[in-house]
Amino acid sequence: MLHYLLSRLLRAAVSIIMVVTFVFVVLRMSGDPAMVIMGADAPPEAIDAFRKSWGLDQPLWIQYFSFFEAVFSGELGRSMRDGRDAMAVVLERVPSTLALTMPAFLVNLIVGVPAGVYAALHRNSLIDRCVMVMAVTGFAVPSFILAMLLVLILSVNLGWLPSAGQDSWLNAILPIATMGFGGAALLARFTRSAMLEVLGQPYIRTASAKGLPWSAVVWRHALQNAAIPTITIIGFMLGGLVAGAVVVESVFSWPGVGRLLVISVANRDLAIVQAIVLMIAITMVAANMIVDVLYGLVDPRMHGQARPARR
Amino acid sequence: MAFVEIQNLSVAFGRSPALRGINLAVERGEAVGLVGESGCGKSVTWLAALGLLPASATVRGSVLIDGTEILGAPKARLEPVRGGRIAMIFQDPAASLNPVHRIGRQIGEALGLHRGMTGQRAKAEVIRLLDQVGIPDAKNRINAYPHELSGGQNQRVMIAMALAGEPELLVADEPTTALDVTIQAQILDLLTTLRRDTGMALVLISHDLGVVSETCSRIAVMYAGRIVEEAPSAQIFTHPSHPYTRGLMGALPPLSGARRRLVAIPGSVPEAAHMPQGCAFAPRCNAATDRCAEVDPVPLPLTQDHSAACIHARPYRQAGHPSHHHAATTRERAMQ
Numbered sequence: 001m002l003h004y005l006l007s008r009l010l011r012a013a014v015s016i017i018m019v020v021t022f023v024f025v026v027l028r029m030s031g032d033p034a035m036v037i038m039g040a041d042a043p044p045e046a047i048d049a050f051r052k053s054w055g056l057d058q059p060l061w062i063q064y065f066s067f068f069e070a071v072f073s074g075e076l077g078r079s080m081r082d083g084r085d086a087m088a089v090v091l092e093r094v095p096s097t098l099a100l101t102m103p104a105f106l107v108n109l110i111v112g113v114p115a116g117v118y119a120a121l122h123r124n125s126l127i128d129r130c131v132m133v134m135a136v137t138g139f140a141v142p143s144f145i146l147a148m149l150l151v152l153i154l155s156v157n158l159g160w161l162p163s164a165g166q167d168s169w170l171n172a173i174l175p176i177a178t179m180g181f182g183g184a185a186l187l188a189r190f191t192r193s194a195m196l197e198v199l200g201q202p203y204i205r206t207a208s209a210k211g212l213p214w215s216a217v218v219w220r221h222a223l224q225n226a227a228i229p230t231i232t233i234i235g236f237m238l239g240g241l242v243a244g245a246v247v248v249e250s251v252f253s254w255p256g257v258g259r260l261l262v263i264s265v266a267n268r269d270l271a272i273v274q275a276i277v278l279m280i281a282i283t284m285v286a287a288n289m290i291v292d293v294l295y296g297l298v299d300p301r302m303h304g305q306a307r308p309a310r311r
Numbered sequence: 312m313a314f315v316e317i318q319n320l321s322v323a324f325g326r327s328p329a330l331r332g333i334n335l336a337v338e339r340g341e342a343v344g345l346v347g348e349s350g351c352g353k354s355v356t357w358l359a360a361l362g363l364l365p366a367s368a369t370v371r372g373s374v375l376i377d378g379t380e381i382l383g384a385p386k387a388r389l390e391p392v393r394g395g396r397i398a399m400i401f402q403d404p405a406a407s408l409n410p411v412h413r414i415g416r417q418i419g420e421a422l423g424l425h426r427g428m429t430g431q432r433a434k435a436e437v438i439r440l441l442d443q444v445g446i447p448d449a450k451n452r453i454n455a456y457p458h459e460l461s462g463g464q465n466q467r468v469m470i471a472m473a474l475a476g477e478p479e480l481l482v483a484d485e486p487t488t489a490l491d492v493t494i495q496a497q498i499l500d501l502l503t504t505l506r507r508d509t510g511m512a513l514v515l516i517s518h519d520l521g522v523v524s525e526t527c528s529r530i531a532v533m534y535a536g537r538i539v540e541e542a543p544s545a546q547i548f549t550h551p552s553h554p555y556t557r558g559l560m561g562a563l564p565p566l567s568g569a570r571r572r573l574v575a576i577p578g579s580v581p582e583a584a585h586m587p588q589g590c591a592f593a594p595r596c597n598a599a600t601d602r603c604a605e606v607d608p609v610p611l612p613l614t615q616d617h618s619a620a621c622i623h624a625r626p627y628r629q630a631g632h633p634s635h636h637h638a639a640t641t642r643e644r645a646m647q
Binding site: 201202203205206207208209210211212213214220221224225298299300301 | 363386390391392394406407408409411412420421456469473476
């Protein structure tokens with residue numbers, strides 16, 4: 001298990017280094033920052049001075065290493081709009097985003113997983129078909145359309161809930177419902193197919209053949225096996241907790257990380273964009289780590305990865 | 312009365328029949344072989360008997376255990392039978408064990424269900440069972456997962472799990488097909504030894520007539536959802552009376568005497584949805600006549616304990632047995 005964890009940690013570190021490199025390359029490729037920021041008609045002396053002050057006159061490999069140094073010391077530059085530390089600007093938006101994504105994530109789990117399991121156990125029943133229609137709808141309808149529909153019905157027509165802003169907890173209901181529905185639909189579909197796959201396995205027949213009641217077959221033998229593929233999807237959702245609400249935050253004018261990203265891209269506030277991209281990368285890598293650890297807990301075949309299975 | 316009595320059992324998946332009326336009795340302590348090509352209904356017979364087929368299957372007929380009907384019986388009556396009176400082991404032992412549970416737990420589960428054993432008592436019994444099926448170092452092996460064991464060891468675990476319920480009948484569904492040839496013989500020996508020691512009956516399902524004849528005293532040959540010939544093992548070999556049985560034997564390499572070319576049965580098993588009129592084997596049969604395409608043959612007694620479903624099969628006289636006419640009339644009376 002220790003070996004397994006260490007190998008996963010190493011892999012996570014490599015992933016983060018690759019993302020940082022990618023950010024470095026993309027930022028250098030998207031144009032000369034001096035020209036972008038100073039303007040094409042700025043005097044050459046001013047541009048030279050800008051380059052010198054940001055270290056852009058150094059050889060590329062020195063820039064690369066000083067970029068790394070800056071990233072790992074948490075120095076991600078300053079916002080061009082108000083000169084504040086980019087990481088601080090991003091971090092202060094995180095609680096706002098989590099206030100939407102955490103409840104939505106819980107809705108995904110609490111609704112999606114049982115719906116998928118139930119649909120699989122009652123395959124081709126009326127409820128299975130209803131669940132699948134909902135799931136395909138939730139999967140196919142883009143979240144901004146669903147969001148606008150909800151606003152139209154519940155805010156504009158019925159006037160029950162506010163449509164935008166962050167004045168009270170009532171404002172959070174529609175964004176959470178939007179994300180909760182989409183995620184639950186995705187999870188229900190995956191859980192259902194994972195469960196159907198497991199229910200067709202010979203060991204389920206074995207469990208029945210030894211005289212276990214069906215409920216025990218499902219609880220003791222099917223669910224843990226079906227959890228293995230489902231965990232992958234849950235991991236993706238976990239990775240989206242910090243940055244997964246870009247569209248919904250924009251529709252509902254919710255001041256979270258996602259909306260900050262959209263605004264910063266529009267304003268070409270590169271330091272902020274860079275900080276957000278890095279944070280997304282790190283949460284994704286962290287979510288993957290958690291998934292790997294969960295895999296190890298749920299599936300004993302993962303422990304002995306270094307040791308090939310004997311046949 | 313036989314321990315298990317299967318009467319006129321038929322199974323259909325949608326509109327295609329998988330079993331077309333099976334009659335088979337298993338006496339206490341007896342070893343019966345069920346032989347036939349894959350898809351002929353050998354496994355389906357026992358899955359249907361224990362109610363283990365998916366709900367989409369239509370099952371008709373009767374399965375009596377000690378005279379009690381279990382086909383379509385409520386769960387409360389069926390669950391103690393599964394694993395408790397009739398245990399079953401399967402073809403692919405690695406896939407038949409739950410990959411995420413330790414083998415000790417999987418065997419212990421059966422002990423809890425059928426013998427009310429838990430905790431230390433169950434653990435001790437699991438170790439004893441693993442010992443009995445020949446798993447070395449059983450005390451530590453109870454903590455192993457199936458992927459840590461070899462195929463042969465997994466099949467031994469399956470057998471230990473089956474023994475846990477102290478069943479009166481063990482149905483072994485192609486128990487050695489997925490295993491190495493050297494392991495095959497070990498598993499078959501183990502089954503024979505266990506049967507001798509525990510007195511349980513054994514149904515050995517196999518596509519290999521040779522394997523079955525060594526282990527079982529009686530053999531039923533199945534073809535396309537029917538039993539086409541049934542006889543004591545020795546008589547199957549001395550008087551094979553159905554052309555399909557003869558075909559199976561022709562495909563078996565002789566152990567002694569001159570080497571000969573193996574004979575394959577031409578053609579393939581008819582699709583369940585397109586069963587030919589008359590005898591299902593007729594299109595592949597080298598002895599078929601015009602009448603075979605018209606008459607669907609029923610099993611007819613040839614001697615007291617030998618029957619074949621072929622209109623060309625003829626009764627024969629067996630040394631030391633009463634005349635076949637008497638046997639024939641009692642059989643016919645029983646079938647009406």
